Amino acid sequence: MVYSLPEEVLEHVFSFITSDKDRNAVSLVCKSWYEIERWCRRKVFVGNCYAVSPGIMIRRFPELRAVELKGKPHFADFNLVPDGWGGYACSWIDEMSRAYPWLEEIRLKRMVVSDESLELISTAFKNFKVLVLSSCEGFSTDGLSAIASNCRNLKELDLRESEVMDLSGRWLSHFPDTFTSLESLNISCLGSEVSFSALERLVARSPNLKTLRLNRAVPLGKLSTLLHQAPQLVELGTGAYSSGIRSDVYTGLSKAFLGCKELKGLSGFWDADPSYLPALYSVCSRLTTLNLSYSTIRSPDITKVIGQCPNLQRLWVLDHIEDSGLNALALSCKNLQELRVFPSDLYAADVNVTLTEQGLVSVSQGCPKLQSVLYFCHQMSNSALITIAKNRPNLTCFRLCIIEPRTPDYLTHEPLDIGFGAIVKHCKNLNRLSLSGLLTDRVFEYIGTHAKKLEMLSIAFAGDSDLGLHHVLSGCESLKKLEIRDCPFGDTALLANVAKLATMRSLWMSSCAVSIGACKILSQKMPMLNVEVIDENGSLDSRLDSCLVEKLYVYRTVAGPRSDMPGYIWTMDRESANRI
């Protein structure tokens, strides 16, 4: 007996399926499900903007309301990707402006966005609601003026960590007086001062405002005014958190925080003056997120704050917290899920020895829900890593950065292979790992053997030979993104694992041992990959196939080679491979 449900019923059922993975699975069941699903898909995530073209996306999904795109490779965050690489949002926004008049949400990460594109967004999409520009660049406050002036139904404007050409703070005043729908505003990356009265009026007429992240230029003395206008805030990013010795500012601030009964997350705290910290003690018991990583306050003051936050789930902090602060964290914050410890003084002559591996071991011991770690430090030992692994088999993200490359176990002077080996062996759900310290091919053998759920791996200054890379490519079944710098990995491992690259989103290799010839062969064997060589030393044609490439970026695509590359990037194609 064969029968099928009417389309409308299936569509209704599909409307409850929101995760991208599940939607993709639904579309693979059969042709009619594929058809029904594609017409009712409302949001799409494109992890690499060059993996597909806007046209292909639009043809398949004609009724989208939300699009998320990512552009540059992750290592662009650390200046490894030269200017002009690409990641232009322009063609996407142009085509979407024609295809999706009802588009509501655009989220871009590491893309180049122009003012013209922002103006187009503000006029083409009548019901535009959410704009998130994460680590983007290429636009100025003029583009923001257009968004402010024209997007009548805007709910969210989030500029997190974007590089904005800051021409003036006047753009904020362009939100019309009739505009009252704002729910989330993040301007923390902007340098210019915005008109405070415009900001205050905007906050006052936004009853649904839940997230407000100010920039450093908003003085502490004015913060209480804003908080009184928005006691319903859930997430607050302060501006500069100091004001000289002003008891009236302190009292005002204290009173304002007392009124914020919904506040769960705090960030900002530039130039933080510890004497103003007690003003926020009244909200500490409810805090789940605390980002102190832009403040230089010392361990005793950090400890006092943390001691009042038993519900803390996420803490971002500088290494000023020291081992003593991390010990206190381990005692007070039993619900901690994510810890990020950033380095404070990278170029100091003497190293800050009071943050060591012990702090991380304490937290791994005391915080049973700890899942995600980012930790910068100067020393590590295999025994500490093994202890951490055994304490916290529930880790899903482990990023360790020992600041000096190739630093061995400080106790035994051995490589840190067995330490990281323990991490991948015990933490069976690890999906993201960043390695550092002295590492041989052995660590990659452990990773290939055990890290079966690993999706993203970052490697620097590690390994001895191609065997290391081969272990990773042949063993890590779930690998999506692999980024490698300054490792002796080369042609043999790459060419032995060509098929693997089509199962991954992307591979980045810089300052490794990959030759031009291998890139040509790879490209010839795998037509569904773009094999891009980045080399600022002049044309590749004049060089032998045995010459090494500076940087290599390989990614799978259905859109063919891209046409917007600057002069120092070459796509290896089958023609050049045939010209051997």
Place this chain on the structure above:
Amino acid sequence: MLQWLSIRTKGEENGVVGWPPVKSSRKTLCHRGGCGGGSKSTYVKVQMEGDGIARKINLNLHHSYNTLVHTLAQMFGKCNEDVKLTYQDKEGDWLLAGDVPWGSFVENVKRLKLVKKT
């Protein structure tokens, strides 16, 4: 048989580009007395005559007109002998780059344009 060398490029104070892996917005915090909260990069738009796509460049990574013109020419696939660099200053005027000291240029430049030498 190791033909590989770690490339140590100038551009970072400790000699290795992009290490440790800290975003630039955090790095400005790290310098003694410095604090983040606003970008310390100087990004300007740059266009090539005849090319519709505007790019962007961080002037803080350059210290002379030579390296700037060289990088820009490469970005647009041109030879630096074939192009001239012009810029728009804070007053809105378009000028030929190279006449004023580098420091003043960086303070006053609002956008750049590469034109072909005829």
